[in-house]
Amino acid sequence: xxxxxxxxxxxxxxxxxxxxxxxxxxxxxxxxxxxxxxxxxxxxxxxxxxxxxxxxxxxxxxxxxxxxxxxxxxxxxxxxxxxxxxxxxxxxxxxxxxxxxxxxxxxxxxxxxxxxxxxxxxxxxxxxxxxxxxxxxxxxxxxxxxxxxxxxxxxxxxxxxxxxxxxxxxxxxxxxxxxxxxxxxxxxxxxxxxxxxxxxxxxxxxxxxxxxxxxxxxxxxxxxxxxxxxxxxxxxxxxxxxxxxxxxxxxxxxxxxxxxxxxxxxxxxxxxxx
Amino acid sequence: xxxxxxxxxxxxxxxxxxxxxxxxxxxxxxxxxxxxxxxxxxxxxxxxxxxxxxxxxxxxxxxxxxxxxxxxxxxxxxxxxxxxxxxxxxxxxxxxxxxxxxxxxxxxxxxxxxxxxxxxxxxxxxxxxxxxxxxxxxxxxxxxxxxxxxxxxxxxxxxxxxxxxxxxxxxxxxxxxxxxxxxxxxxxxxxxxxxxxxxxxxxxxxxxxxxxxxxxxxxxxxxxxxxxxxxxxxxxxxxxxxxxxxxxxxxxxxxxxxxxxxxxxxxxxxxxxxxxxxxxxxxxxxxxxxxxxxxxxxxxxxxxxxxxxxx
Numbered sequence: 310x311x312x313x314x315x316x317x318x319x320x321x322x323x324x325x326x327x328x329x330x331x332x333x334x335x336x337x338x339x340x341x342x343x344x345x346x347x348x349x350x351x352x353x354x355x356x357x358x359x360x361x362x363x364x365x366x367x368x369x370x371x372x373x374x375x376x377x378x379x380x381x382x383x384x385x386x387x388x389x390x391x392x393x394x395x396x397x398x399x400x401x402x403x404x405x406x407x408x409x410x411x412x413x414x415x416x417x418x419x420x421x422x423x424x425x426x427x428x429x430x431x432x433x434x435x436x437x438x439x440x441x442x443x444x445x446x447x448x449x450x451x452x453x454x455x456x457x458x459x460x461x462x463x464x465x466x467x468x469x470x471x472x473x474x475x476x477x478x479x480x481x482x483x484x485x486x487x488x489x490x491x492x493x494x495x496x497x498x499x500x501x502x503x504x505x506x507x508x509x510x511x512x513x514x515x516x517x518x519x520x521x522x523x524x525x526x527x528x529x530x531x532x533x534x535x536x537x538x539x540x541x542x543x544x545x546x547x548x549x550x551x552x553x554x555x556x557x558x559x560x561x562x563x564x565x566x567x568x569x570x571x572x573x574x575x576x577x578x579x580x581x582x583x
Numbered sequence: 584x585x586x587x588x589x590x591x592x593x594x595x596x597x598x599x600x601x602x603x604x605x606x607x608x609x610x611x612x613x614x615x616x617x618x619x620x621x622x623x624x625x626x627x628x629x630x631x632x633x634x635x636x637x638x639x640x641x642x643x644x645x646x647x648x649x650x651x652x653x654x655x656x657x658x659x660x661x662x663x664x665x666x667x668x669x670x671x672x673x674x675x676x677x678x679x680x681x682x683x684x685x686x687x688x689x690x691x692x693x694x695x696x697x698x699x700x701x702x703x704x705x706x707x708x709x710x711x712x713x714x715x716x717x718x719x720x721x722x723x724x725x726x727x728x729x730x731x732x733x734x735x736x737x738x739x740x741x742x743x744x745x746x747x748x749x750x751x752x753x754x755x756x757x758x759x760x761x762x763x764x765x766x767x768x769x770x771x772x773x774x775x776x777x778x779x780x781x782x783x784x785x786x787x788x789x790x791x792x793x794x795x796x797x798x799x800x801x802x803x804x805x806x807x808x809x810x811x812x813x814x815x816x817x818x819x820x821x822x823x824x825x826x827x828x829x830x831x832x833x834x835x836x837x838x839x840x841x842x843x844x845x846x847x848x849x850x851x852x853x854x855x856x857x858x859x860x861x862x863x864x865x866x867x868x869x870x871x872x873x874x875x876x877x878x879x880x881x882x883x884x885x886x887x888x889x890x891x892x893x894x
Contacts, residue, residue: 416772428782428786429764
């Protein structure tokens with residue numbers, strides 16, 4: 310945790326102004342809202358995400374779960390006319406303010422996208438590229454980092470003979486695991502996943518889910534948006550249900566699925582809509 | 584049940600499906616005819632130009648000698664050099680400007696009235712008649728700034744003509760790179776500039792290179808913008824002349840007639856006896872160069888595309 314404290318402190322650009330308060334949540338939101346122009350896409354949402362756990366965000370399309378996810382590494386800042394309100398804490402540091410260096414934040418809070426999106430570069434470069442930009446320049450260090458990241462994403466054995474070949478020669482599932490490895494190379498402790506398996510077949514999906522569980526076991530905080538209820542049950546410890554821009558219910562996954570408290574969640578789970 | 588029965592019987596053609604089929608056949612026929620007509624016209628033009636200039640095309644003397652004013656046997660050596668020199672200078676000036684403009688418009692420009700005015704202005708400029716660009720260039724560079732008919736005036740006029748085209752080409756190339764490439768780079772903590780230069784531009788490179796080479800073809804064949812800026816005379820070139828001399832090939836303040844301007848000039852006021860042969864030969868050389876640009880653009884684009892995705 311002490312390492313995380315220093316990481317969190319380094320996020321605030323004017324040094325020494327960290328408001329680190331301690332506590333076990335890696336990410337915490339308080340009354341987080343998102344507006345696209347006049348339209349409110351996310352109503353006040355307060356959630357906590359702990360290290361070493363997987364949280365699934367579920368709900369029908371357009372319910373605000375991806376919008377919520379994209380706030381946590383401030384990716385929504387890249388969208389014109391998008392306003393993020395409320396507070397987001399990364400290890401106690403409020404990050405929803407303009408003095409926060411988003412570029413350094415995103416090395417701590419990684420993101421994996423819906424479509425596998427490796428760069429048009431070699432497998433090696435896909436991973437080494439960003440760390441090099443962040444100051445790791447020694448070839449030996451990069452080599453080690455590439456291998457470690459690929460191993461962590463459980464894809465090393467499949468690609469070790471062709472890491473200088475194009476990333477686009479890989480299958481969809483391998484590409485997605487490469488994207489996970491690429492994110493891991495930044496050594497984040499939070500990884501946001503936006504429906505990472507929706508473009509993959511069941512076998513590739515299974516491999517990714519294994520990887521997700523492994524990463525949580527290693528102490529990372531994983532937040533995954535998914536359409537797939539079975540996936541949420543298989544992979545997550547906690548679940549949050551979103552509907553129409555509103556976070557309706559959250560709790561332990563097993564509990565939430567077996568005893569939904571809210572009628573709307575019950576309807577959703579039994580397939581009455583969505 | 585009733586609808587299922589009718590469905591089962593529709594394998595035999597009804598009156599309406601027959602009409603639709605006939606329409607389809609007629610439309611296909613007309614479209615094929617239009618394409619054939621255009622192709623025949625294009626091939627005929629190219630073939631005519633190349634064939635009528637064929638004997639000059641491989642004539643080393645014609646390609647290297649200086650043009651003659653009054654007697655037969657002149658060449659197009661200086662014009663050939665001038666054309667390439669102007670092209671290179673133009674690209675050197677217009678490429679960085681266009682790249683910067685396109686990057687700004689696609690990555691940085693806020694959505695708003697100013698951006699859309701800028702985009703409209705660029706579109707308008709890209710369809711501006713080149714003679715207008717030429718006359719504007721004459722007023723500003725040749726007269727106002729006092730550079731006279733010179734390579735520099737010509738290159739700047741060509742830049743004005745080329746920048747809007749290049750900006751649009753590069754803009755389109757950047758826009759075809761999927762948005763998730765940029766998102767991926769940003770999510771790894773790269774800045775927008777790093778994302779653009781390290782991820783977007785490499786991914787768009789095949790399309791950019793193709794676009795640049797194709798625009799080079801247009802610049803290479805441009806006449807109207809150059810007549811009143813780079814001038815209509817081609818001093819004989821001498822590599823040993825001092826840089827300030829009009830004979831030094833690299834002197835940007837000397838007048839420089841290009842191939843396209845040469846064709847226009849000898850046809851409008853030429854008095855050499857072999858006028859039509861020189862004109863046809865020059866046209867053939869110009870044509871072959873532009874064809875070469877197009878073929879190179881295709882090969883390079885394909886090659887780079889392959890290199891980017893499956894090296």
